Amino acid sequence: MEQLLQQVVAGLATGAIYATMALAVVMVYQAIDHLNFAQGELATFSTFLAWQMIEWGWSYWAAFALTVAISFVIGVAIDRVLFRPVRNAPILSQLVAFIALFSILNSSDGEIWNFTIKSFPSPFGTKPLFGSGLISTHQAGMVAVTLVMLALLYVFFRGSRLGLAMRAAAANPEAARLVGIRVGWMIALGWGLSTAIGAVAGILIAPVVFLDPNMMLGVLLYGFAGAVLGGLSSPGGAVLGGFAVGIIENLAGTFIPFVGQELKLTVALIVIVAVLMVRPAGIFGRVAVSRV
Amino acid sequence: MMLEVRGLCAFYGQSQALHGLGFGLAEGGIVTLLGANGAGKTTTLRALCGMVRMTGEIHFDGKPITGRATEDIVRLGIAHVPEARGTFVRMTVEENLRLGAMTRRDHSAIAADIDEVYSIFPRLRERRKQQAGTLSGGEQQMLAVGRGLMLRPRLMLLDEPSFGLAPLIVAELFGILRRLNRERQVAMLIVEQNAALALDLADEAYLLETGRIVMAGPAPEIAKDEAVRRSYLGY
Numbered sequence: 001m002e003q004l005l006q007q008v009v010a011g012l013a014t015g016a017i018y019a020t021m022a023l024a025v026v027m028v029y030q031a032i033d034h035l036n037f038a039q040g041e042l043a044t045f046s047t048f049l050a051w052q053m054i055e056w057g058w059s060y061w062a063a064f065a066l067t068v069a070i071s072f073v074i075g076v077a078i079d080r081v082l083f084r085p086v087r088n089a090p091i092l093s094q095l096v097a098f099i100a101l102f103s104i105l106n107s108s109d110g111e112i113w114n115f116t117i118k119s120f121p122s123p124f125g126t127k128p129l130f131g132s133g134l135i136s137t138h139q140a141g142m143v144a145v146t147l148v149m150l151a152l153l154y155v156f157f158r159g160s161r162l163g164l165a166m167r168a169a170a171a172n173p174e175a176a177r178l179v180g181i182r183v184g185w186m187i188a189l190g191w192g193l194s195t196a197i198g199a200v201a202g203i204l205i206a207p208v209v210f211l212d213p214n215m216m217l218g219v220l221l222y223g224f225a226g227a228v229l230g231g232l233s234s235p236g237g238a239v240l241g242g243f244a245v246g247i248i249e250n251l252a253g254t255f256i257p258f259v260g261q262e263l264k265l266t267v268a269l270i271v272i273v274a275v276l277m278v279r280p281a282g283i284f285g286r287v288a289v290s291r292v
Numbered sequence: 293m294m295l296e297v298r299g300l301c302a303f304y305g306q307s308q309a310l311h312g313l314g315f316g317l318a319e320g321g322i323v324t325l326l327g328a329n330g331a332g333k334t335t336t337l338r339a340l341c342g343m344v345r346m347t348g349e350i351h352f353d354g355k356p357i358t359g360r361a362t363e364d365i366v367r368l369g370i371a372h373v374p375e376a377r378g379t380f381v382r383m384t385v386e387e388n389l390r391l392g393a394m395t396r397r398d399h400s401a402i403a404a405d406i407d408e409v410y411s412i413f414p415r416l417r418e419r420r421k422q423q424a425g426t427l428s429g430g431e432q433q434m435l436a437v438g439r440g441l442m443l444r445p446r447l448m449l450l451d452e453p454s455f456g457l458a459p460l461i462v463a464e465l466f467g468i469l470r471r472l473n474r475e476r477q478v479a480m481l482i483v484e485q486n487a488a489l490a491l492d493l494a495d496e497a498y499l500l501e502t503g504r505i506v507m508a509g510p511a512p513e514i515a516k517d518e519a520v521r522r523s524y525l526g527y
Contacts, residue, residue: 175378180395
């Protein structure tokens, strides 16, 4: 029983990161109707930026804040420079743009910071929380930071004028233009927010999985699984899906004998396929209906 | 002239939907476009908002707006109330109204205007917290007009405002449009299936056939025309 509880709580901690990545993926998906395959590489790049600042002797939180801000700008710039020109291009051209972004970022990371694995500091420490052995202080910190960020995003999207405009632009671009919303800039903002959110995920998970150019590859797959499970059209659903995938992954690794540590990623992929078979739009997603 | 249109052509892919339309709309005036399905009425409104590929000249307040982005045209004070109503179905009634005022920065006046829309359409006040997609067709039409008003428009482009509404509600809606025109000098360009209603409200009317204007004149005269009466008024 205690082991079950422990695995669920540990699953929640990694699930927080998957939820964050799932949210980042959904944010771009809502804006441009495409999965951003480079979401993980963007997050890794951001994490390297933070690592570099900390190496220079900056305080952790200063590096954290500046990295999130720079990531936001990078996201906006990527949309304006790379994706806006191909907005109406055939889907394969857009796919190529994603792959290009992926490999440019991945090789840049390796070129600038090389491929050796780096340890990343945690501001929360890694001692057991309250000495209980249930969860470490860093894991608790991951969950706390994630929840604070989700709350801020909720307030932004529900309460602010800009958040309302972004939701409108995603829901119905044509009607949004007719009330004077600059849809192109709302998409760029979506990219910025999504990249900033990814940066938070990368910085939080780096102390656990160690930093190298391929750090987010697996994490992004879990993030995709979470987003698909919850529904790509539902930001709240994607977050819940991310948490659920974290827990499922941990429980399967512990209690299904042949899964172990090696097949955990397979479990995530099975979840994706199973959900797509039963509910193509995800648990909280909506099937898009278009009038012809 | 507040709005002047010359040589307006519009295209959907290879096919041409409008063939050189020309018309004008005076400050505070009401013009209606009549015609059968596919005559190009909706396309005309969409072309004015830069939503279809087009050539020709459109001047608003004497300034050319041809080729400008939809959102920039809206910011000049032109509210388009589209036929499919352009409602944000997953958002509440109140959020839809707030979206209508997205181009404005005067927060207190926006709140007052929302209240005024509610006093014009009391049904919307009852449903302010409801998702717009759950409203009836008539209520969604009220919401679409209300959202247009939130822009404090100088010109409203109304596409089939009576579509799908019960006769009583249609009469009420047109009464409200007339009042808005008189009290606030909101100019209107109305596309309507219900030609009798539109001719009653409008100062001037244009009859469209396959993308061309085939008849133009003061609304009362058009209403008297034998051919129009038989084809569009049904008596």
